[in-house]
Amino acid sequence: MPYSYRPHHFEDFDIGQEFQSVGRTVTESDFVMHSAFSGDWTELHTNRHYAEDSMFEGRVAHGPMTFILATGFVYRCGFLERTVVAFLGMNYMNIPGPVKMEDTISLAMEVIEKKEFSSRDDAGLVVIDTTMTNQDDEVVFEGDMKFMVKTRD
Template sequence: MAYSYEPHYFEDMEVGKTFESVGRTVTESDFVFHSMFADDWTELHTNAEYSEEGPFGERIGHGPMTFILTTGMVQRCGFVERTVIAFLGMNYMDVPNPLTIGDTISSEFEVTEKQEFDSREDAGLVVIDAETRNQDDEILLQGDMKFMFKRRDFYGDKPGNP
C-alpha cells in the first residue's frame, strides 16, 4: 500500500498498484450538508422518527453521498493531486450496505487498467477500483473510477508541476 501524499503521473500508475486512505467518521453535519447541497430531503435520510420505523431502524446516507465521500478519500490519498486532468466516469458502482451517522469509513484503491489515448499525447486513462468499508468491515461502496492522468514527459518539466 502507498501511504504517502505523493502525486502520481500516468507513468507512475501501474496495474496492481494500491492505495489506502485514512479513516473518517461520518457526522450529522455530513448528512445535513449533503441534503442541502443535493437538495434531497428524502425522509429516509433526514427524519429520525420516520427512519426509526423504516427498514434500517435509523437514518441512512444517500447512495451518492457514499460515492462523494469515496472520491474525497481518493483526494486524501494524494495520488491525484495536480496530476489528474479529469474524472471521466465509472463503468459500475454498487452500494450494498447503508452509510450511517457515526460510521468510520476508509477506502482502498487499486489500479486495474491503464491505456494511452489515441487522441492526445499529454495524458492517459487510468481505471481505479474503489472499495469503501465501515468500522465493521462492511462494504459500503464498490466501483471503478476512470481518470485522465497527466503524462510526466509532457507536464513534468514545467514550472509549478510536482
C-alpha cells in the same frame, strides 16, 4: 497498503498498485450539508423518527453522498493532486450496504487498468477499483473510477 500523498503522473501508476485511505467518521453535519447542497431532504436521511421505523432502523446516507465520500477519499490520498485532468465516469458502481451516522469508513483502491490515449500524448487513462468499508469491515460502496491523468512534461 501504503498511504500515498505524493502526486502521480500517468507513468507512475502500475497495474495492481494499491492505495489505502485514512478513516473518516460520518457526522450529522455531513448529512445536513449533503441535503442542503443537493436539495434532497428525503426523510430516510433527515428524519430520525421516520428512519427508525425503516428497514435500516435509523438514518442512512444518501446513495450519491456515499459515492461522493468515496471520491473524496481518492482525492484526499493525494496521488491525483495536480495531475488529474478529468473524472471520466465509472464502468460499475454498487452500494451493497448503508453508511450510517457515526460510521467510520475508509477506502481501499487498486489500479486495474492503464492505457495511453491515441488522441493525445499529454494524458492517459487510469482506472482505479475501489472498495469502501465501515468500522465492521462491511462493504458499503464499490466501483471503478476512470481518470484522465497527465503525463510527465
